[in-house]
Amino acid sequence: MKCSHCGREFRGSFCPYCGAPASEQAGTPTPPAPPYPQPTSSYQPPAQPPYPPKNGRRKGWPILLSILIVLFVIGGLVSLFDKAKEGELTSTPAYSRAPATPSEPEDEPSAAPSSRPTAAVGQTVTDETWAISLTGAKVYDRIEDEYLPMEPEEGKQYLILFFDVQNVSAEDDYFNYFNFESYVDGYSSQISLLLGEVDGYDALTGNVAAGKRRKGYLAWEVDPGWLELEVAYKENSWTGEKTAAFVVTPDQLTE
Template structure:
């Protein structure tokens, strides 16, 4: 016996497989969830949601090798996932977040020029050279004063304006200004550190990364001492 349903137009009882209602002539359409195209749309939406959920929202280290040449071996894939969660970096590392890449290119110790540009007694200038590559689609603003916090052997430090004139970094701009989409910036920030310091820590939290921040840690053995 055929299944009986009610006509959606006049309410008369009709066979479920009837194409039209014999009482009013209205079409007997199937519910939307029984249409094949309905499930195709649902499948496409689920795939889109799954793809969006996999987007990385943490700063991650950029490898030097060409991405196209990376191996797909499972062990290397697992190692790469661990690297993406890295939050502490050092000299030479490039950190990427949402298309904005920041690299601590070098750390240079300097005694100044011996005349007008000299550090306090028992101290040296530590000059950091930082590169910013804006591969995003938006312009960004960079502020050396607002975005950086420095610690030397656990003690906080203020930037040193005199150190910016050290001969080893002469000609480089201070790390301040705007970087247009697709453009780069190269600049310096300087501090005074004890001559026998062990570890220097630079916390970077630029406004264009929202509440994200990264930490560069520099050991005294890793700095460039050519200016001493």
């Protein structure tokens, strides 16, 4: 029999295709039912994991490149060192030098003569400001003074130099004994500061008007066996050059 619903042939009480009972097959046939949909598969292929980021691989390249550069530099240095050693081993053999010929000794430069004038007792040295005359030199074991006798350190004696100074400049100036630099037998020696007069002379320091003169003395404590006293005057005690020097020996002492 043909099903009035789906139009298919079947046998039995029900249509196996659409389920319509056989009792309804005598009526007006109904349009066939749409084909039974085939079940779709629920299987889906597993999703592939996302590709890992490429940044991590790129980060490793600078480190690898740095290591390769360092290895390259070290290899170059080792190669240079080996070549240097080979060069030393293949250098000129011993005893291959030409015999040395004695050369004539070079003439030693002669010392330039000093432009600083020197003087002795009884002489005068002049610069732009002062004309300094050394008029006498004496030694004293003790200096008698009306108020305060002066004695040197035990085992010493006083060596006194007497000066006559003239201001030859056009302006008043101050003559300062601190501008003197002295040496006894080649050793630096300080001027001794005495409080009183010596043979009527005051210490050589003070104002001197332009064209005028001043007398005074300077004192040192020396050993009885001294041989030479060198006294140099500088226009400026800090920066000035020595402009005059007096050299006194025991044979120049005056009575």
